[in-house]
Amino acid sequence: xATGLITAVLLDFTPLLQRALYxxxxxxxxxxxxxxxxxxxxxFGFGLLPKVLVVTLVCFFxxxxxxxxxxxxxxxxxxxxxxxxxxxxxxxxxxxRLPSALPSFFSGLxxxxxxxxxxxxxxxxxxxxxxxxxxxxxxxxxxxxxLVFGIVIVTxxxxxxxxxxxxxxxxxxxxxYFASGRGRK
Amino acid sequence: MLQRxxxxxxxTALENAASGLEVQGVPRKVxxxxxxxxxxxxxLAGFEDAYPHALSGGMRQRVxxxxxxxxxxxxxxxxxxxxxxxxxxxxSLHRWLLATWRSLGKTGIVLHS
Numbered sequence: 001x002a003t004g005l006i007t008a009v010l011l012d013f014t015p016l017l018q019r020a021l022y023x024x025x026x027x028x029x030x031x032x033x034x035x036x037x038x039x040x041x042x043x044f045g046f047g048l049l050p051k052v053l054v055v056t057l058v059c060f061f062x063x064x065x066x067x068x069x070x071x072x073x074x075x076x077x078x079x080x081x082x083x084x085x086x087x088x089x090x091x092x093x094x095x096x097r098l099p100s101a102l103p104s105f106f107s108g109l110x111x112x113x114x115x116x117x118x119x120x121x122x123x124x125x126x127x128x129x130x131x132x133x134x135x136x137x138x139x140x141x142x143x144x145x146x147l148v149f150g151i152v153i154v155t156x157x158x159x160x161x162x163x164x165x166x167x168x169x170x171x172x173x174x175x176x177y178f179a180s181g182r183g184r185k
Numbered sequence: 186m187l188q189r190x191x192x193x194x195x196x197t198a199l200e201n202a203a204s205g206l207e208v209q210g211v212p213r214k215v216x217x218x219x220x221x222x223x224x225x226x227x228x229l230a231g232f233e234d235a236y237p238h239a240l241s242g243g244m245r246q247r248v249x250x251x252x253x254x255x256x257x258x259x260x261x262x263x264x265x266x267x268x269x270x271x272x273x274x275x276x277s278l279h280r281w282l283l284a285t286w287r288s289l290g291k292t293g294i295v296l297h298s
Contacts (some may be wrong), residue, residue: 064209075191077187077189077191078191078193081187081191082204082205082208085205085208085209085256086208086209086256087208088208091208091252092208095204095207095208096193099193099195100195174195174235176194176238177194177195177197179236179238179239
């Protein structure tokens, strides 16, 4: 999951490519994950890699879209002002555009955090030896509904924990956003 | 200088004031020390580490003014610099501006208010 998030961030640091890649990104989300996940196992074998790829595929879209919007939504007055001061494109990006996109980035990350758990469970559904996903499938197939609900609750708790973890990181990274009263209290 | 203060919310008053110089390639230390000095001159000593949201409207305008003063050459364009402020603050900043102006050694063009 962490790999997925990092990949998402890396993908996101290429604003120029993004315009060309945007349609491809949308297309990648239009492909049902149910159809592609078994193929990942075929292509990349058993083990961790196909699972990481499924989670990555699920996660990077909300992060990318949100960060992209954040970058584009930078206060145009700030950009104009710093251009007037003589800021180069690169320093404008680092100093102004990137920090101002951070709140959106974290919004995307929070959505991705909840998707990640679902993606992981699903990828384990396809192929796994010991995991929540395969455990869930076993329980379903043997009509042990109570167990199914137990796993569902564990999954939900995982999602919530991940969500809160992202929120915590967010508060540490962009305290100014919360302090200025625009973030959620 | 703009009508709105347009301060960068994730930078402190000092960092904001120095940011104009810093994007021009002035080393951080030099920019910060100049900004610190100017902020003191502008009556903002002690508020260097305050973030914009913690400052009043008049203080924010003065920080923005310090940023523009540092980053500009000899000519400073002020587009309704105090237009966004209430009448009383504006009056006091007017007086302050007139008093400080001579010490800055710059030509200023103020577009009303």
